[in-house]
Amino acid sequence: MEHKEINLNLKVWRQKNAQDSGHFETYKAENISTEMSFLEMFDVLNEKLINEGQDPIAFDHDCREGICGMCSMHINGRAHGPWEGTTTCQLHMRAFTDGQTVTVEPWRAKAFPVLKDLVVDRSAFDRIQQAGGYVSVNTGNAQDGNALPIDKAMADASFDAAMCIGCGACVAACKNSSAMLFTSAKVSQYALLPQGQAERKTRVLNMVAQMDKEGFGACTNTGACEAECPKQISLSNIARLNREYLNAQMSL
Amino acid sequence: MTWKEYFTSSIGKKFVMALTGISLILFLIVHSTVNGMIFFNDNGETFNFYAHFLSHNWLMRLAELGLFVGLILHIIQGLMLWAQNNAKRPVKYAVNPGNATSAWYSRSMGLLGSLLLIFLVVHLSHFWWGTKVSLYASGHEGHNLYEEMKNAFQIPWVVVVYLLGVIALCWHLIHGFSSAFQTLGINSPKYNPIIKTLGIAYSLIVCLAFAMMPLAFYFGWIS
Numbered sequence A: 001m002e003h004k005e006i007n008l009n010l011k012v013w014r015q016k017n018a019q020d021s022g023h024f025e026t027y028k029a030e031n032i033s034t035e036m037s038f039l040e041m042f043d044v045l046n047e048k049l050i051n052e053g054q055d056p057i058a059f060d061h062d063c064r065e066g067i068c069g070m071c072s073m074h075i076n077g078r079a080h081g082p083w084e085g086t087t088t089c090q091l092h093m094r095a096f097t098d099g100q101t102v103t104v105e106p107w108r109a110k111a112f113p114v115l116k117d118l119v120v121d122r123s124a125f126d127r128i129q130q131a132g133g134y135v136s137v138n139t140g141n142a143q144d145g146n147a148l149p150i151d152k153a154m155a156d157a158s159f160d161a162a163m164c165i166g167c168g169a170c171v172a173a174c175k176n177s178s179a180m181l182f183t184s185a186k187v188s189q190y191a192l193l194p195q196g197q198a199e200r201k202t203r204v205l206n207m208v209a210q211m212d213k214e215g216f217g218a219c220t221n222t223g224a225c226e227a228e229c230p231k232q233i234s235l236s237n238i239a240r241l242n243r244e245y246l247n248a249q250m251s252l
Numbered sequence B: 001m002t003w004k005e006y007f008t009s010s011i012g013k014k015f016v017m018a019l020t021g022i023s024l025i026l027f028l029i030v031h032s033t034v035n036g037m038i039f040f041n042d043n044g045e046t047f048n049f050y051a052h053f054l055s056h057n058w059l060m061r062l063a064e065l066g067l068f069v070g071l072i073l074h075i076i077q078g079l080m081l082w083a084q085n086n087a088k089r090p091v092k093y094a095v096n097p098g099n100a101t102s103a104w105y106s107r108s109m110g111l112l113g114s115l116l117l118i119f120l121v122v123h124l125s126h127f128w129w130g131t132k133v134s135l136y137a138s139g140h141e142g143h144n145l146y147e148e149m150k151n152a153f154q155i156p157w158v159v160v161v162y163l164l165g166v167i168a169l170c171w172h173l174i175h176g177f178s179s180a181f182q183t184l185g186i187n188s189p190k191y192n193p194i195i196k197t198l199g200i201a202y203s204l205i206v207c208l209a210f211a212m213m214p215l216a217f218y219f220g221w222i223s
Helices: A038-051 A123-130 A152-162 A169-173 A180-191 A200-213 A224-228 A236-251 B003-008 B010-040 B045-056 B058-086 B109-138 B145-152 B156-183 B192-218
Strands: A005-014 A023-033 A101-105 A114-116
Touching (some): A123 A200, A169 A180, A169 A224, A200 A236, A200 B010, A236 B156, B045 B058, B045 B109, B109 B156, B145 B192, B156 B192
Parallel strands (some): A005 A101
């Protein structure tokens, strides 16, 4: 791959703390290698800011290999930037052209308050998970692979749902700030497996109740969440969530 | 979970939108079919016969009542959801993805629905109100709905308003049809292509039929 160095104009959201109203500030990111990740570009810029005695731009990051779900950035109007099925840390600078202006914003949602600059508080997702996203039986040691028969298609669908890393891109991309894709993935991964059956109905009721309590919007099926999800979680999970919820209502 | 908890949850609210939406979709099949009778070009004889049947049959009158309940629920719930969902993002994005991640009409159901509501006020005051008044005043003595249609659609602005209403309806239906099934939990690789194709075909056929009516009267395609 051709190696290049590019210069970018960055418009970055700066906000001192949760109370501050915040504003955009413009920075020049110079001599950026196209092989860098988007976060590494921010590292270079922050290095420069620190050397100049300025406050570095705060952003969330952890694993930098696309599985922790921390790097929440809305880049040029897209959650995790212009590439499909990618987290910000896996977005490389070759996605941009020399001299391009790049606008970087935090996730915008009432349920995800901004803590500082690009860092938002996503603990609402933790509370949804804590409301029922678990199996509360003592499972003991891992069983033999064949001891618990599971249909291959079900196991695959459950695993696809379990791919969700809880990054919040679905909420960020949704015009209603709805967390239905996240919640549906967490409900689905258990609803499809035998281990999840014991608490199947109470799980969906409690998780949806918590989702509503946290102040996420309702789903209008625009499909923006599915388009932006770095793990490409399917909208069919939201349909399953609706079914599970109706079923629990009808029988509990 | 109580019924109240179900119907006030985010999923329950959408469930109401989907059920009332599907009942309105079914109604539009009857509405467009009966109105399509004008194309027999028999000076409205067939059309007036069915119009008379619909407004005098007690089962149809009961269905009309159900239709209005569904319609009002759909409107109120829709407007409330629009306002509630909008409030979930107090600080908006400076840059938006446009149509890169979703279709414009799927994001504009509130706007399209509001346009339809304005159209509906004009539409009901044109035809429904007059029919009801004549029904209760004189038992439909001398009431000719076909003639009323013919007269109304001689006025250019009326034709334009109806065409705009039909265009808004078409986009509203294209998203609403498949969206209703998704909300009811019907989503599987087996059904999805059928629902999608059926939804687009239904929206285009119904809206084309409705659009033809004012045009046919205005340009004198039917006498």
